[in-house]
Amino acid sequence: MNKNEIYIKSGTNYKEMTKELLAQCGLASVISDKKMQIGIKPNLVSPSEASWGATTHPEIVAGIIEYLQENGYGNIAILEGSWVGDKTTEAYEVCGYRELTEKYQVPFWDMQKDKGIERDCRGMKLNVCERAANIDFLINVPVLKGHCQTKITCALKNMKGLIPNKEKRHFHKLGLHKPIAHLNVGIHQDFIVVDNLCGDLDFEDGGNPVVMNRILTAKDPVLCDTFVCQMLYYRREDVPYLVMAEELGVGSADLEHANLIQIRFEKGTKEEEQGSEETASGKDINRKAKEVKDIHKTVWKGWEDVDIPRERKIVELQDAVEEVESCSACYGYLIPALDMLKPEDLFETLDCKIAVGQGYRGNSGKRGVGNCNSRFELFI
Secondary structure: OOOOEEEEEEOOOHHHHHHHHHHHHOHHHHOOOOOOOEEEEEOOOOOOOHHHOOOOOHHHHHHHHHHHHHOOOOOEEEEEOOOOOOOHHHHHHHOOHHHHHHHHOOOEEEHHHOOEEEEEOOOOEEEEEHHHHOOOEEEEEOEOEEEOOOEEEOOOHHHHHHOOHHHHHHHHHOOOHHHHHHHHHHOOOOEEEEEEOOOEOOOOOOOOEOOOOEEEEEOOHHHHHHHHHHHOOOOHHHOHHHHHHHHOOOOOOOHHHOEEEEEOOOOOOHHHHHOOOOOOOOOEEEEEHHHOOOOOEOOOOOOOOOEOOOOOHHHHHHOOEEEOOOOHHHHHHHHHHHHHHHHHOOHHHOOOOEEEOHHHOOOOOOEEEOHHHOOOOEEO
16 A cells, blocks of 8 residues: 555445455555554544444454454554543443453553653654554554544544643643644554544534444545545645644645545445446546545445535534633533534523633633633633
């Protein structure tokens, strides 16, 4: 697999889809030493099942582990740290990862409990989790979804789960985008498997899943996230950390010359037996990204089309918030809560903006959310 390629596969047998994709990409040929310490980094932002649209489906990770073990790799670990406000241990249970680790005898490393070490990330000193820093080959398994503060979250931002909680708070004081870009210099992801099954395209904590039933693979996180931006109707410039990461040499945003390779059918299905009108093999289609007429469709000809919605709830809801250096959990819970007011016509009754964020610590005001705003008249 080349760095300018993105593989895409649709279906519903997630474990087998994953294994077939990895075989098609030739992942085993990329990992040179069978004794390498391989890390698998899912998104377990909070304790919610994958169907909620926020966390990585355990069947995708199961497919990765099975593929690696069947190819002779035994030194494998899953590593993740949930966002500030939730415990990774709870996400580990609720998201189905205890069963996963017990079945495959693979350890789970809780990054909230790991030691932080300082790394010079090309002019920016950041604290990263020690075990994450010592991984030989890192497989990033993000969920393709929206984000209240950065518009999207996928390959680049998923690395934030590999830093201590204290550093996560520091990232928000720094404005998120710059430290996310520099973090991807300090922690290198070697391969990307994107969970594009049913991510919430508005909120990082889920609740509004959009079923797409796709898995993507890539080697370049910048290219991967550029593709996600275009798919969700954003310009690359709308996500500053993406621009910064390319400038730092993390990867290339040249989608114009990227190859999108669609693996069309699952093994053993009726569709595979019948083959495809578009290819002699009935297996895959290799297209330049610029040749795809509608990148906003979740699938192309031969599958049922699902339109990706253009409108984003976050745009209107953000107008009701005054945010200064807010951590992901407080902001991520507040925005969906505001959305829940709309069906009862309560959102329109708000008579002032709601303050959230570390920047309000010690200040007073009318309405605030989070411990940092405990001096406000109305505080939750």
